[in-house]
Amino acid sequence: MRSLGNEAGRGISHWLVMIGCLLFSSLSLSQQLTGALSLRLGPGIGYPVSIELPSGTYIDITQRRNTWLLIRDERDEGGWAKIAEVGESGGLKERLAWRLTELKKESNGEVVGRWFNFNQGYGLALGWKLPSDYGHWLFEIEKASDAQVEWHSLASWYLSQHNITAHSYYSAGMGLGVAQENSKSQIFSEYGDAQQAVYGGIELALGLRPTKQVNTGLSVRYLFAASSADADETVLSWYWSFGI
Amino acid sequence: MKNVFIVICLFSAMSAHADVDTLIYQPKILSPELKSDLDVAEYKWLLGLKLGQMLPENSDSSSKIGFSANYLIWEQWYATAQIDLNEWQLTPNTTESAIAWSVGAGYSVLQGAAYITDGLTLPWQMYAQLNVGEQSLKQASSTFASGALGWQLSNDNNYAALEWRHFQINDDRLKQLNSDKGYEWSITFGKYF
Incomplete structure (x- = not known):
């Protein structure tokens, strides 16, 4: 009886962990940097650099304004970086995928x-x-x-x-x-x-x-x-x- | 008839050389730089409430309130639409309300950092903006053009902007009073969406 109860408990905890992983992976866009990344105070090259994140830092991308992303590190310090720079520093998950792209898109004008x-x-x-x-x-x-x-x-x-x-x-x-x-x-x-x-x-x-x-x-x-x-x-x- | 004939000839020549896209679908590799479906909330709108004062030439100053909507287009460029309720003090004892709407474009000229307290430094930007539109004053509508310089301070998704604007209105009554142009200043509080 005890072993059956343990197995049932393990099964439930296994499913809870699975659901938790699925939930949290879809809520957060977290990634570890493979190179250094400079963050600016605002979304533009005219703003001064406010913080430099070293390689290995875990970052969250919380917002986008055109070609700029708002990045936060583990200590909740943040700043803005260009999408291309975040990609070069390993901040974006490389996702090579094939998809069908419409060249002639239907439009309502x-x-x-x-x-x-x-x-x-x-x-x-x-x-x-x-x-x-x-x-x-x-x-x-x-x-x-x-x-x-x-x-x-x-x-x-x-x-x-x-x-x-x-x-x-x-x-x-x-x-x-x-x-x-x-x-x-x-x-x-x-x-x-x-x-x-x-x-x-x-x-x-x-x-x-x-x-x-x-x-x-x-x-x-x-x-x-x-x-x-x-x-x-x-x-x-x-x-x-x-x-x- | 001669003109119409020339236009039809020009147009048929132009259509004959029009390219035809036969390819409708093609595979594409998503690279991080080009990935447009980045799963992050995108903020491209600025909506704000404006309070200010009009300073027309040869006329008393008067208050104004308004609403502005800006859309971030590309890099430092944005499109803007504004609607204002202006109070005109054309005679000493009476004021007249006018609704003015305008559309235009703006450019963020300078950016910088404002030190507020230890640990709080906020980004600011100086912008230039041109607007054209229409003002309805006592059932007479007239075209309206203006140019502005402003200073915007932001914190997260909130912003406050102080603006200085030169305007010109093509209104008969205002022209007679030599008050068809002047300046206005305003302060706007708004939010990024």
């Missing part, structure tokens, strides 16, 4: 905000960019208001985008839109003549994509009105955009 400038002032635009086979569709609302000038526009653009480097791209495209301007505005109409105009245009853009989630760029648009009677028929406008 991105929200794009733009600040633009043309001969009659500047304004803001908000759009939705949807990926398609060879580029993107952009549906956009624009609003510009100077002291007296009012301009509203609704447009649809098709932009073909190509990568220059891993983090930069250029794009070109064309669009169609309708605009409403007031009597003080002389974008597609004469002064004193409020009107609606249907316009077409082309766009060239250069952009940066520092991470997968965000992009920013500069673009130039050349617009021409199809229904303008005798006023200026073309407009050149500059845009700074931010998409997320």
